[in-house]
Amino acid sequence: MPGVFNSFVYKYIRPSKAKRSFEYANRLIDCGISTPFPIAYLENSSAFGLKSSYYISLHIDYDFEFRELIHKPLFPERDKILKQFAEFTFKLHENNVNFLDHSPGNTLITKDETDYNFYLIDLNRMRFETMTFDKRMHNFRRLWLSKTMVKVIAKMYAELYNKTYQDTHDAMLKHSRSFQLKINSKKLRRSGRKMRFKS
Structure with a gap:
């Protein structure tokens, strides 16, 4: 309430x-x-x-959430799913959709015979606006991507957007690292541990 x-x-x-x-x-x-x-x-x-x-x-009988790809590096066909997720997110951006809660628990994934299907949930925070390159890369920040995941997604997204892999990778990594550092900073200060970006 x-x-x-x-x-x-x-x-x-x-x-x-x-x-x-x-x-x-x-x-x-x-x-x-x-x-x-x-x-x-x-x-x-x-x-x-x-x-x-x-x-x-309607209820979706989904197979798994995006978050499982983060916690299970050996998840079956992980790279294939990440590439198709990059295509899905690219389609969002091409339709001028800025999904502000683009986070690990808000994409449900189903599998058919050959491909994976992605469903967005928790939709109340969204903007419909022109998506510049920086806005597109910024939109990946909440997904808690590891370095390996960034490499796979950035490669596919760069091909779709006709941007160099290095520019796409560096911008996506920058926003991902910045978000993770921000979220973890208080916890890390209390514990005295150093921040490590997942590989």
Whole structure:
């Protein structure tokens, strides 16, 4: 349930998270980008503001989340999945989608006979805007990519974007390292350990 301030905001100023998720899901599908099919959203409100909201979509029987590729370096066909994920993210960017929560738990993956399919979830934080090269590389930062993962994804993305591998790799690595350092800095200061970027 939102606080008093957010309750007022989501009632009178800004669409609720549920409404945004529903609208964004429809917009993604119109672009040919997969997400669990949106069914409806519900809002409970009073004159004072929004009390609660719910987004309803079809259930996806997915095989695994993107996060498994991070924790399991020997995951079967890992490089193939990463290359296809690069293609999926490139399609997002080409459709001017800046998915602000592009993180390990927000991409569900299914496998068919020959390929992998990617479905975005948790859609309420998204911008539709022109995606410059730097914005595209910045959008990878929350995925917690290792050096090896950056190499594979950057190579495929560079080919799709007609950019040099080195420029793509360096920019993607820079944003990934910066994000990981920022998230871990307090924890590392307390423990006294040095930061190591995963290989």
